[in-house]
Amino acid sequence: MERIDIAPGLTLSRLVYGMWRLAEDTDTSPARIEAKVEACLEQGITTMDHADIYGGYTVEGIFGHALKAAPALRDKIEIVTKCGIVAPAGRHAATRVKHYDTSAAHINASVEASLKDLATDRIDLLLIHRPDPFMDADETGPALDTLVKSGKVRSVGVSNFRPWDFSLLQSSMEETLVTNQIELSLIHTPAFTNGDLAFLQERMIAPMAWSPLGGGSLFDGSRPELLAALKRIGTEQGVDETAVAIAWLLAHPARIMPVLGTNRLDRIARIADAAKVEIDRQTWFELYTIATGKEVP
Numbered sequence: 001m002e003r004i005d006i007a008p009g010l011t012l013s014r015l016v017y018g019m020w021r022l023a024e025d026t027d028t029s030p031a032r033i034e035a036k037v038e039a040c041l042e043q044g045i046t047t048m049d050h051a052d053i054y055g056g057y058t059v060e061g062i063f064g065h066a067l068k069a070a071p072a073l074r075d076k077i078e079i080v081t082k083c084g085i086v087a088p089a090g091r092h093a094a095t096r097v098k099h100y101d102t103s104a105a106h107i108n109a110s111v112e113a114s115l116k117d118l119a120t121d122r123i124d125l126l127l128i129h130r131p132d133p134f135m136d137a138d139e140t141g142p143a144l145d146t147l148v149k150s151g152k153v154r155s156v157g158v159s160n161f162r163p164w165d166f167s168l169l170q171s172s173m174e175e176t177l178v179t180n181q182i183e184l185s186l187i188h189t190p191a192f193t194n195g196d197l198a199f200l201q202e203r204m205i206a207p208m209a210w211s212p213l214g215g216g217s218l219f220d221g222s223r224p225e226l227l228a229a230l231k232r233i234g235t236e237q238g239v240d241e242t243a244v245a246i247a248w249l250l251a252h253p254a255r256i257m258p259v260l261g262t263n264r265l266d267r268i269a270r271i272a273d274a275a276k277v278e279i280d281r282q283t284w285f286e287l288y289t290i291a292t293g294k295e296v297p
């Protein structure tokens with residue numbers, strides 16, 4: 001599995017496994033989580049994507065129980081987590097209005113809670129989950145710098161930021177924001193042309209792509225022409241349609257890191273097939289044309 005240099009001394013696996021749906025699984029026992037992580041590791045997927053809010057602030061704790069049961073796993077993986085969304089659930093049950101909080105106090109409290117729940121002494125990559133319209137970059141930026149200096153967080157980045165949000169936060173920081181995790185798939189293509197990817201490419205920052213299979217909507221019958229094309233290309237190359245959809249992201253020069261969310265061990269075991277798929281320029285545009293519903297001008 002290819003690895004992406006993200007910060008000095010820190011690499012991420014090109015394919016990342018996401019934990020958003022972890023609490024939806026019928027089995028959330030430590031043994032089941034360990035089996036998923038092992039299935040990822042067998043494919044060379046070492047990077048695990050979390051957020052404090054997943055599962056109503058429960059998923060990090062579920063994962064932490066598994067790490068306590070199998071502590072040797074910790075040094076085999078990189079943990080990404082996010083902070084900044086405050087919703088009325090779990091430890092924020094008393095919240096009156098769902099909101100964003102990028103204050104130093106909230107970020108620091110969130111990191112402490114994540115470290116405790118994840119049963120770890122360090123977060124490899126901390127992301128600000130959403131752009132905060134009330135953000136004071138002169139407070140948020142130095143708070144992130146201080147966390148990196150403390151060693152509690154090895155690197156920092158953002159998620160769902162537009163270029164201007166990214167530049168504003170970066171302008172108040174000494175550390176470099178190392179990624180932007182954005183929605184990107186054959187179901188959601190705006191970033192290819194709205195400047196989001198171009199901004200990151202210009203700065204040689206590798207993006208992470210969330211819901212790279214459109215959260216499963218590629219396969220639910222709503223996009224029959226797209227699914228048929230993915231299946232045909234998959235048959236030609238001896239892989240399944242999931243691998244082709246991921247390969248379409250991997251083929252792009254921006255060094256996109258797809259974050260996959262399946263709960264099924266059999267699907268995890270086949271994810272790395274995406275690296276075997278050849279997507280040439282015309283095949284890329286064939287899928288893009290079907291995805292956007294119009295020929296390029």
Ligand code: NAP
Pocket residue numbers: 017018019020021049050129159160181182209210211212213214215216217219242259260261262263264267
């Ligand atoms: P995804 O991989 O696009 O979608 C996963 C969903 O697709 C699962 O429900 C899975 O069902 C289904 N699926 C996968 N392959 C399938 C197939 N061949 N046929 C039918 N269904 C299939 O990604 P996601 O779960 O939406 O998101 C991935 C990760 O991105 C999350 O875990 C989270 O870490 C991250 N994320 C970040 C943000 C953000 O704001 N930064 C937002 C959303 C998500 P099965 O479980 O049955 O396989």
